[in-house]
Structure formats: C-alpha cells, structure tokens
Amino acid sequence: MQTFLAMFPKQASTHAAEVDQMTVLVHWLMLVLFVGWGLFFIFVLFRFRRGANPKASYTGAKGKISKGLEVAVALIEVLLLVFYAIPAWAKRVKAFPSESDAGVVVVRVVAHQFAWEMQYPGPDGKFGRTDPKLVTAENNIGIDRTDPNAKDDIVTTNQLMLPVDRPVLVHLSSQDVIHSFGLYEMRVKQDAIPGMSIPVWFIPNRVGEYEIACSQLCGLGHFRMRGFITIQSAADYKKWYDDQEKELQPAAVATPTAP
Numbered sequence: 001m002q003t004f005l006a007m008f009p010k011q012a013s014t015h016a017a018e019v020d021q022m023t024v025l026v027h028w029l030m031l032v033l034f035v036g037w038g039l040f041f042i043f044v045l046f047r048f049r050r051g052a053n054p055k056a057s058y059t060g061a062k063g064k065i066s067k068g069l070e071v072a073v074a075l076i077e078v079l080l081l082v083f084y085a086i087p088a089w090a091k092r093v094k095a096f097p098s099e100s101d102a103g104v105v106v107v108r109v110v111a112h113q114f115a116w117e118m119q120y121p122g123p124d125g126k127f128g129r130t131d132p133k134l135v136t137a138e139n140n141i142g143i144d145r146t147d148p149n150a151k152d153d154i155v156t157t158n159q160l161m162l163p164v165d166r167p168v169l170v171h172l173s174s175q176d177v178i179h180s181f182g183l184y185e186m187r188v189k190q191d192a193i194p195g196m197s198i199p200v201w202f203i204p205n206r207v208g209e210y211e212i213a214c215s216q217l218c219g220l221g222h223f224r225m226r227g228f229i230t231i232q233s234a235a236d237y238k239k240w241y242d243d244q245e246k247e248l249q250p251a252a253v254a255t256p257t258a259p
C-alpha cells in the first residue's frame with residue numbers, strides 16, 4: 001500500500017488519506033482481477049484448444065469454482081461500496097460546514113477562459129454584487145464596487161489564500177464554459193458549470209503552496225489555466241487578509257478585522 005501511496009501527490013487535506021485508502025483498495029482489487037482473469041484466459045487457450053476438443057461444447061463451464069469466484073468478486077465490490085464509498089460520500093460530499101459558522105472560510109471561485117477569480121466577502125460576511133456587464137481586463141469578476149456589500153470584498157486572480165486547519169467552503173461557478181476546479185493535494189475536484197453555483201468544501205491541513213489545475217479541456221488556452229493555492233498559518237493568513245482590507249480602504253482608520 002505504501003508503494004502505491006508514494007506515487008500520489010502530497011496529502012494536504014483532512015480527507016485526503018481516506019480517499020487514497022479507497023483508491024489503493026480498488027487498485028488492489030483490479031490488480032488481482034487482472035492477473036486472475038489473464039491467467040485463466042491463457043489456461044483456457046490451452047485447455048480448450050482445437051486439437052484436444054474437436055467438437056465444441058455448447059453448454060460451457062458448469063463448475064462451482066467459477067460461480068463461487070463471481071460471487072466473491074461481487075461481494076468484495078459490495079463491501080467496498082457499503083463500508084468505504086457510501087460513508088466517505090456522506091461525510092465528504094453531503095455534510096457541508098455551516099456558512100454562518102465564524103470558523104468557516106467562505107470564498108467564491110469563478111472560472112473563465114483561462115483563469116481563476118477569487119472573491120472573499122470581507123468582514124461584513126456578504127458577497128458584493130457582480131455583473132457580467134462590468135467585466136473588464138482589470139475587473140475580471142465584474143464586481144460592482146458601488147454596492148455596499150462589495151466595498152470590503154477582496155478579489156484576487158489565480159491566487160487562493162487560505163488558513164490551515166479551518167474548513168473552507170467554496171462557491172464554484174463559471175463565466176463561460178465548463179471548467180473543473182482540481183486541487184490534487186487536497187483531493188478535491190469539482191466541475192465549474194456556467195449558470196450554477198456549486199458548493200465544495202475541504203479542510204486544508206498542511207501549510208504550503210499548491211496548484212489549482214483546470215481539469216476539463218476548456219479551450220485553446222486550457223494548458224495555461226493554472227492558479228495557485230497557498231495554505232498559511234492562522235497568523236500569516238490574518239496578516240494577508242488585513243493588508244488586503246487596508247488596501248481597499250486607504251482613507252479609513254485602521255480597524256481590527258476578523259478574517
């Protein structure tokens with residue numbers, strides 16, 4: 001199992017180990033089936049060769065072994081489904097953290113050809129209005145700064161900053177075609193679909209710099225649709241967050257803000 005895991009990207013989220021364990025188990029099963037069926041195929045080629053069996057049998061194999069093996073394989077698949085896949089799905093995909101919880105970092109991620117735009121709601125906790133009509137080369141997300149909720153919103157391109165060990169709730173959408181938000185070290189992958197806001201969540205647990213890869217062929221520039229995700233300590237993240245807020249309100253008196 002460890003040899004398999006050495007080939008995987010680093011595990012940088014709390015659920016990564018569980019996803020990897022599932023992947024490894026499924027691959028062991030596939031390996032056993034592949035070798036088993038391969039050997040059986042070669043055996044059959046010899047055993048039922050024309051020279052030894054001039055007349056074909058129309059009934060086929062009737063032994064108990066083949067039936068037993070098929071039942072065993074089906075049983076293993078049911079066990080994987082019931083004891084790994086379904087509980088993991090319930091925990092990973094269905095059980096979202098609460099948006100109103102102060103410990104949860106909420107971010108909007110908007111994909112477009114060929115970059116990622118991030119929008120943080122700011123201290124007021126409310127996302128400002130965005131409008132496709134306002135999209136320009138400088139304002140890729142089309143944020144309306146005249147909206148009171150938008151005044152404190154932090155917007156970044158191709159750079160997602162997150163604190164370590166806190167649940168992250170991403171609202172994922174797309175401005176044009178289908179993209180896919182792929183965070184390999186976090187074991188997160190979710191399609192971004194125009195007209196939909198899809199929630200994704202994870203808990204990053206390893207400080208570092210990772211890549212956001214678009215995992216859907218989304219056009220000619222797909223190869224360069226590459227963003228970065230930086231996981232920082234709580235103090236570093238707060239510093240970055242406060243600096244961003246200060247830049248947004250240069251005239252305002254510095255007031256302490258909670259991330």
Ligand SMILES: [Cu+2]
Pocket residue numbers: 111112114178179180214215216217218222225
């Ligand atoms: Cu893309």
